[in-house]
Amino acid sequence: MKKINIAIADDEELFRKGMRFLLERETNFNITYEAENGKKLIGFISTTKEVPDIILMDLKMPEMNGIEATKFIHKAHPNIKIIALTSYGGKSFITNMIDVGASSYLLKNTSPKIVIRTINKVHEKGFYYDEKVLKIIHENIISSSGKRIKNDLDKKLLSKREIEVLELICEQFTTLEIADKLCISSRTVEGHRINLLLKTQSKNVAGLVIYGIQKKLIEITPDFNI
Amino acid sequence: MKKINIAIADDEELFRKGMRFLLERETNFNITYEAENGKKLIGFISTTKEVPDIILMDLKMPEMNGIEATKFIHKAHPNIKIIALTSYGGKSFITNMIDVGASSYLLKNTSPKIVIRTINKVHEKGFYYDEKVLKIIHENIISSSGKRIKNDLDKKLLSKREIEVLELICEQFTTLEIADKLCISSRTVEGHRINLLLKTQSKNVAGLVIYGIQKKLIEITPDFNI
DNA sequence: AGAAAACCAAGTATAAACACCTGATTTTTA
DNA sequence: TAAAAATCAGGTGTTTATACTTGGTTTTCT
Known part of the structure; x- marks a missing residue:
């Protein structure tokens, strides 16, 4: 089985290492690069012969943030699937990331299982959304909603x-x-x-x-x- | 286990009967009403004591179409979950239906399995989208959010x-x-x-x-x- | 260089918010 | 059915926000 090559872009080293550890337990995952900001990631992708299949992209990063990096990479390499992985869950963050070319959006307070599933699904089908994010998208479509969502x-x-x-x-x-x-x-x-x-x-x-x-x-x- | 009460609104009798047959094979489904247009459906819901949990709603119907009916029912009974079930898969049909209160959208050329899963998921979680529709929504976000006004x-x-x-x-x-x-x-x-x-x-x-x-x-x- | 805007600061006064208290009636929950 | 919570309402006082005023200094733009 061909492995899925994954790059991680996040300014926190600890987070990157943690993700690497979590994802490398999957036999079909292969972490090929870690970047601390968008600029370094683009630098890697522009020079390497083996571009990753999937990028886990944080939004808030120094030098160049996730939105700009996604926009650039998606244009230059439309085949690379980018998954936003961040703690911000605002509607506009999500729609903007999708708009510039993200194939999925994940919140950091999600489970490893969901991250793994998302990577596999995105690799298979080109896009995937977890229920949490889907709910936000669903609510976003409802423009005329006068009613508001009160949780329990x-x-x-x-x-x-x-x-x-x-x-x-x-x-x-x-x-x-x-x-x-x-x-x-x-x-x-x-x-x-x-x-x-x-x-x-x-x-x-x-x-x-x-x-x-x-x-x-x-x-x-x-x-x-x- | 409490049964899920379902109403079907579609102008084609053959389709309604077929759906009833398909859905009644599920032990937890209970078809409580069939309507041939939106007006009759609203008439039923306004008078009955036992409103359905789920409505399968066709878009194109005489007298009153699915959009208008959904708008009315969603306002009057927000707890009733409405699933659009139609052969039209245009972006605007989907977003319009969700906008007026639909909890899901299904294309008629789908499998019974997916219809059943959608009904169950919508009943559980309040909304659900099958992959086909999700893909359309996904593409819709890309095109629609392009024109955003950045105000400095x-x-x-x-x-x-x-x-x-x-x-x-x-x-x-x-x-x-x-x-x-x-x-x-x-x-x-x-x-x-x-x-x-x-x-x-x-x-x-x-x-x-x-x-x-x-x-x-x-x-x-x-x-x-x- | 001159005008415009931003920035700073003060007086006076009223309205609103905040704090801490008390207690009665109804509704919900165990 | 008893206990707990929610709802209502009042007293007293302090702090903060809002409203309207004026005027000097610095920065920015043309």
Whole structure:
């Protein structure tokens, strides 16, 4: 069986070594190169006779980031399949990486099993998406969605009313306005607000908004600039 | 084991009967209704006590087509999962259906096995895409995200100092703390803050944080709880 | 060189947020 | 059914944010 040649681009050496260790346990994987940034990777690919089949590409790297490197490599070598492997899971990160030529997108907090499966699938079929990323893509297609995704964690951590209040805080309403909207006393709203600060471990509204966005209680449409 | 209740909407009786036959061989499937167009389906769902878990929805139907029906049903009953099942595989058909609330999309020239798997997966996880459709979606991302407007407007709109202040506001620091960090008077920070509110057209910090996240001035790491 | 913008800083005042307290009623859960 | 949690609401006080004002210095651009 022909081995799959893999290159890893990531600025953290520890991560690269860890990945190498994990992947080399697969008998059909062959790690041919490690790069600490996009520039070095391109340098390698431009000079070597044996270009890799697959590249695991981090997004945030010094000198040249993953997006630029992917764009360049995909143009120069369309047969090299690039898998984004990063901790950033924003919609626009994903779509941008795919846009510039990535064949898949993986989050770093995933299991080795999924990485291995993704590499094999990408090598076989040319693209593959794990469920986590697929869900983000799925949600991304839904443009008109007024409804938001509240996961079960929120329901356990925050009460229904607290979520309502949090949503309105994120929409820039003041305590008085929120009290008016929900037909309750401003005192009650303040109580909810304090509970929210405690439960989300925030210092002030800024923290609440960030929490709301992280938990997708409110929707934002980010612009992409790495 | 609780059965999955399924409704089929398709104008061809032969197709409906065939599907019913295929699906009823699965012990956990229960076909509760057949509709020959969207209107009849909505009529059924509006009156019945037992709404289906899953709807197999054709696109082209007389009276009311699949897109309109999906839009209506998804709004009225968000818990009902709708699977588009049609012979049209155009990009816009797929994205439109997902946009109005479909949880999956299947092409009619697929195998019964895949239909059954899709129904089960959608019932379990809320969405699922077969490889054929996934490939179309994958290609769609590449073409659609090409036209993205990069705005260096931010750099013109906000000054360097204002961006610094905005970043710190987003990190939940108070005016005094920011003044301390930047070694300037708190009055100056307030001035910047006011300018930020004006320039970003925000009501309060909540708006500033949202702006900061949108413009990627600050990074957030979203949660992925499937 | 002159104008425009950015940057700094201050006064005064009000509105809002934050903190810490108390307790009653309803709903949920074990 | 008893305990726990959620919801509501009030008191008191401090801190922070917002609003409107003015004006001087530096940087940037034309």
